[in-house]
Amino acid sequence: MREEIIKQIEGYETIRRDIEALKKYGYDYRIDRGEAMQAVERLHPSTLCLRVVDIIEETPSAKTLRLAPINATLPPFMAGQYISLIVEIRNVRTTRAYSISSPPHCTGYYDVTVRRVSEGFVSSYLLDEVNIGDEILTSGPAGNFYYNPVIHGKELVFIAGGSGITPFMGMIREIAQRGIDRTVHLFYGNRNDDDIIFHDELLEIARKNARIRYYPVVEHPSKSWNGLEGYITREMLLEKLKTIDGKAFFLCGPQGLYDFIEPQLAQLNIPRKKIRREMYGQPSDVTRQSGWPADVAASREFEMRVEGKGVFTAKAGESLLASLERAGIVLPSLCRSGECSMCRAKLLSGKVYQLPVALVRKSDAIFGYIHTCAAYPLSDVALECD
Numbered sequence: 001m002r003e004e005i006i007k008q009i010e011g012y013e014t015i016r017r018d019i020e021a022l023k024k025y026g027y028d029y030r031i032d033r034g035e036a037m038q039a040v041e042r043l044h045p046s047t048l049c050l051r052v053v054d055i056i057e058e059t060p061s062a063k064t065l066r067l068a069p070i071n072a073t074l075p076p077f078m079a080g081q082y083i084s085l086i087v088e089i090r091n092v093r094t095t096r097a098y099s100i101s102s103p104p105h106c107t108g109y110y111d112v113t114v115r116r117v118s119e120g121f122v123s124s125y126l127l128d129e130v131n132i133g134d135e136i137l138t139s140g141p142a143g144n145f146y147y148n149p150v151i152h153g154k155e156l157v158f159i160a161g162g163s164g165i166t167p168f169m170g171m172i173r174e175i176a177q178r179g180i181d182r183t184v185h186l187f188y189g190n191r192n193d194d195d196i197i198f199h200d201e202l203l204e205i206a207r208k209n210a211r212i213r214y215y216p217v218v219e220h221p222s223k224s225w226n227g228l229e230g231y232i233t234r235e236m237l238l239e240k241l242k243t244i245d246g247k248a249f250f251l252c253g254p255q256g257l258y259d260f261i262e263p264q265l266a267q268l269n270i271p272r273k274k275i276r277r278e279m280y281g282q283p284s285d286v287t288r289q290s291g292w293p294a295d296v297a298a299s300r301e302f303e304m305r306v307e308g309k310g311v312f313t314a315k316a317g318e319s320l321l322a323s324l325e326r327a328g329i330v331l332p333s334l335c336r337s338g339e340c341s342m343c344r345a346k347l348l349s350g351k352v353y354q355l356p357v358a359l360v361r362k363s364d365a366i367f368g369y370i371h372t373c374a375a376y377p378l379s380d381v382a383l384e385c386d
């Protein structure tokens with residue numbers, strides 16, 4: 001009887017034939033589903049428990065935390081990807097993304113290089129309170145900011161600002177240490193010369209590898225500085241690169257870097273597909289973003305009702321994700337830049353400002369879902385969080 005009913009299902013015959021064919025000629029993956037699942041979990045774990053095995057002082061404001069696995073192996077990653085550190089600071093559980101600055105062939109550890117952000121919640125904690133021997137929970141490697149040989153060719157222009165050097169460092173170390181056939185032109189902007197992370201190592205790499213060209217640029221140089229000064233401009237790019245033809249551009253840094261350099265690249269008529277841009281978290285001042293209503297101050301407070309959880313306060317200038325975390329409500333989060341959609345919630349009522357960079361799926365937008373890491377309240381709001 002059951003067999004007869006199943007046969008009525010549309011497509012039954014085709015599926016039955018496919019399964020028979022797989023059994024006869026191919027490989028039926030259901031046989032070792034357990035092993036396959038274990039392999040998937042090892043390569044793409046949802047969380048990793050890592051130990052801080054070394055702390056390297058890079059500059060007065062930046063340190064590298066070397067993180068090694070506890071009782072496990074590290075999943076592989078592509079140079080340029082990041083991990084998200086999951087921390088609990090004074091009863092607030094939160095996450096922050098950090099690019100892996102070590103190269104992928106160093107399989108025993110991940111380096112993350114953290115620069116202090118003025119009054120930064122997590123960067124200050126990582127720099128001041130984390131010690132060698134501490135355990136840190138992280139996500140597995142994530143992100144799409146990496147080299148693709150099919151699209152990017154062999155001539156790469158890296159434009160970094162401040163701590164935005166970290167994904168490039170993973171890529172450059174991989175190219176230099178493994179002798180990969182690729183040319184890199186690195187333009188690296190910093191406010192002062194003593195802010196330049198990895199400066200000595202980059203000079204040394206460039207000295208030993210003719211294919212890696214390093215152009216540090218300092219906005220407020222000291223008297224002893226004898227390199228490039230000011231901002232990275234299109235004139236500077238043209239002077240050093242000679243031509244932009246055949247080159248792929250990668251950008252990573254704080255919002256100010258993108259605001260300045262993207263119009264410069266546009267004037268050089270570089271096709272959009274030749275420019276890759278890493279996201280870099282939430283803007284330091286959302287009220288300066290285009291489309292922010294002039295009559296809403298960052299300090300304005302609104303009511304945030306969360307279905308089944310209670311009523312809390314949310315500040316206009318702080319993402320809903322941060323306000324939820326302050327209230328003790330933890331949503332999964334990875335990029336905190338509006339891209340990965342891990343932190344989505346349903347907006348039941350109220351008005352929010354959603355950052356223009358947020359990648360909300362069309363269907364999500366239709367049904368009222370928002371990315372809470374990239375959404376800021378403009379009125380009292382009601383949310384439904386899974």
Ligand SMILES: Cc1cc2nc3c(=O)[nH]c(=O)nc-3n(C[C@H](O)[C@H](O)[C@H](O)COP(=O)(O)OP(=O)(O)OC[C@H]3O[C@@H](n4cnc5c(N)ncnc54)[C@H](O)[C@@H]3O)c2cc1C
Nearest residue numbers: 092096097098099114115120121122123163166280281322
């Ligand atoms: C893909 C990616 C890669 C990155 N790689 C690097 C890297 O390699 N190196 C690096 O230095 N940075 C990197 N960043 C930036 C990094 O993720 C952090 O944004 C940066 O370190 C600043 O974090 P912060 O918490 O110190 O500062 P902020 O995020 O600016 O912290 C202040 C914010 O924390 C929240 N906050 C403050 N107090 C509280 C509280 N009590 N409870 C809850 N919330 C609170 C508020 O919303 C406030 O706006 C990367 C970002 C991305 C997206």
Ligand code: FES
Nearest residue numbers: 334336340341373
């Ligand atoms: S954490 Fe990635 S979209 Fe919000």
